[in-house]
Amino acid sequence: MAKSDVVILGAGVSGLTTALLLSRTDKYDVTVVAYHMPGDYDVEYASPWAGANYLPVSVRGTRATEWDRNTWPELARLAREVPEAGIHFQDVHVYNRKKDAGSATATWFSELLSPNPWFKDLLPNFKELSASDLPAGVDSGTTFTSVCMNTALYLPWLASQCLKHGVTLKRGMVKHICDAPALHQSGRAAQVVVNCTGLLAARLGGVEDRTVTAARGQIVLVRNNPSRMYQVSGSDDGEDEVTYIMARAAGGGTILGGTFQKDKWESQPDPNQALRIMKRAVDVCPELTGGKGTEALDVVRHAVGLRPLREGGIRLEKEKINGVWVVHNYGHEPKAGEVLVHNTYIGVNFIDTYFRTGLYPAPKPEILGKEAEGTIVAFGPSIDPAEGFEVGDRVAYISGNGAYAEFTVAPVARTIKVPSSIPASYAAAGLLQGLTALTLVREAHAVQKHDWILVHAAAGGVGLWLCQILRGIGARTIGTASTPEKIELAKRNGADWMVDYSHEDIATRVKEITSGEGVIAVFDGVGKTTFEADLEVLARKGSLISFGSASGP
Numbered sequence: 001m002a003k004s005d006v007v008i009l010g011a012g013v014s015g016l017t018t019a020l021l022l023s024r025t026d027k028y029d030v031t032v033v034a035y036h037m038p039g040d041y042d043v044e045y046a047s048p049w050a051g052a053n054y055l056p057v058s059v060r061g062t063r064a065t066e067w068d069r070n071t072w073p074e075l076a077r078l079a080r081e082v083p084e085a086g087i088h089f090q091d092v093h094v095y096n097r098k099k100d101a102g103s104a105t106a107t108w109f110s111e112l113l114s115p116n117p118w119f120k121d122l123l124p125n126f127k128e129l130s131a132s133d134l135p136a137g138v139d140s141g142t143t144f145t146s147v148c149m150n151t152a153l154y155l156p157w158l159a160s161q162c163l164k165h166g167v168t169l170k171r172g173m174v175k176h177i178c179d180a181p182a183l184h185q186s187g188r189a190a191q192v193v194v195n196c197t198g199l200l201a202a203r204l205g206g207v208e209d210r211t212v213t214a215a216r217g218q219i220v221l222v223r224n225n226p227s228r229m230y231q232v233s234g235s236d237d238g239e240d241e242v243t244y245i246m247a248r249a250a251g252g253g254t255i256l257g258g259t260f261q262k263d264k265w266e267s268q269p270d271p272n273q274a275l276r277i278m279k280r281a282v283d284v285c286p287e288l289t290g291g292k293g294t295e296a297l298d299v300v301r302h303a304v305g306l307r308p309l310r311e312g313g314i315r316l317e318k319e320k321i322n323g324v325w326v327v328h329n330y331g332h333e334p335k336a337g338e339v340l341v342h343n344t345y346i347g348v349n350f351i352d353t354y355f356r357t358g359l360y361p362a363p364k365p366e367i368l369g370k371e372a373e374g375t376i377v378a379f380g381p382s383i384d385p386a387e388g389f390e391v392g393d394r395v396a397y398i399s400g401n402g403a404y405a406e407f408t409v410a411p412v413a414r415t416i417k418v419p420s421s422i423p424a425s426y427a428a429a430g431l432l433q434g435l436t437a438l439t440l441v442r443e444a445h446a447v448q449k450h451d452w453i454l455v456h457a458a459a460g461g462v463g464l465w466l467c468q469i470l471r472g473i474g475a476r477t478i479g480t481a482s483t484p485e486k487i488e489l490a491k492r493n494g495a496d497w498m499v500d501y502s503h504e505d506i507a508t509r510v511k512e513i514t515s516g517e518g519v520i521a522v523f524d525g526v527g528k529t530t531f532e533a534d535l536e537v538l539a540r541k542g543s544l545i546s547f548g549s550a551s552g553p
Helices: 011-024 063-081 104-107 151-164 177-183 199-202 271-284 352-357 422-445 463-474 484-492 506-513 527-539
Strands: 006-009 027-035 086-096 140-149 170-171 194-197 212-222 228-234 241-247 254-259 299-311 313-320 324-330 338-347 371-379 396-397 407-411 416-417 454-457 476-481 497-500 519-525 538-548
Touching: 006 011, 006 177, 011 027, 011 151, 011 170, 011 324, 027 177, 063 086, 063 140, 140 151, 151 170, 177 194, 177 324, 199 212, 199 299, 199 324, 212 271, 228 271, 241 271, 254 271, 324 407, 338 396, 338 422, 371 407, 396 407, 396 422, 422 463, 422 519, 422 538, 454 463, 463 476, 476 484, 476 506, 484 497, 497 506, 506 527, 519 527, 527 538
Parallel strands: 006 027, 006 194, 027 170, 086 228, 194 324, 454 476, 454 519, 476 497, 519 538
Antiparallel strands: 086 140, 212 254, 212 299, 228 241, 241 254, 313 324, 338 371, 338 407, 371 396, 396 416
């Protein structure tokens, strides 16, 4: 059977690992195209600067937990059986300080800092530390055996394994995602492109993901050897400065870290930050210098790498861009206060057309969609169980944009559970329109019993909600629509009178219905074609609430 041609963009750990996994089957002919390759050092090529180690920060019950659980056996196998990969076992102490609670680092590490994390039965030698094992200022801690890798060895090893399995590695600069298929080594156009570009996803044509930014990481590489790895819940030097120590395998030196500075792109090490990093490291692990202080640190170099960070969480999805199938593989899990939802039904609203036409400006490319119904598959860190959500819950949510997707990261504050009695399609279609209608009658104009109210487009989504709510309040509702079917639908949902504007004059008919009194409020989602009539039928001190412009502004 003929193999499928695949081009992978990016030769960091994600790109090379993807290439290796695909090439181990007989189904794919893989070409990796990247501006930077193993052996390069550039501030935007993040992988060579990494420590890196295995410290699970994924929250129990999430997709990321399963990824972490499945990753450990392979890392352990490499540490045991493949020394040339540059991975070795190392014990770790994780220190938790109560005063860091609520900080960005402690929130991110909430599961790692727990005395009862999901991985305690996965990683060897897990136990809580006794008080005598804790340094001053640390309130609790755990220890277990993990791994640390020397990326200076691991990246070339990954590349060599790719070559062994028939992968082609090519240097290249791709300006648009649709240029990638032509770069396959066979000369044929690849059927699939896998986007593992990290930071480049923010600038890559056809992708231009404006939610991708840099998280600046500054470290110090020293020759001094600690007896184990260390991770601390925070630091006293600010929320964007963190404390960790890890010894790379095979003579790769010891990494002292560090910083996690979102939206910071400065490529040069900050001397003052370097001093603080070294001081924190020596305070946590005095044996680094035999108790002699930072002056006894034997520095190899100071370095800065830019981690790719994506607001809204990981992008792991496929889409067709100008006829090219693209699989995106970059970003991270949901941040604090967010849930990842597998969408079942997606609400389509008129406001989506405003973004399509450019009436409402939005960065391109933009994933549209304001609401959906689906199932929670993952949490961001530090979701309080008291908020009542669990993985597997049916929920509906409102997002800024982004619901037209298989998976969407949604804010917990705008997410609600869906009762089993409500069909999924109803939940997806009703939330945004229903809340709009409630806001109109409670806040835009507080409707009272017996008020005369005019509702334009009464058979539309918001219009039907308004008719039902207004009937419940006891208002006298006049609706407008253009066909007998729409008129009948609005009446069934609560409209007391209807005006067929296809052949009736709105102002004249409303005055007839109200005996010349007019209406105390008009709810108008139509705009241009109804504006003059609205002004004519308003009673003294009445309210005209314009919440849309279907006919134009």
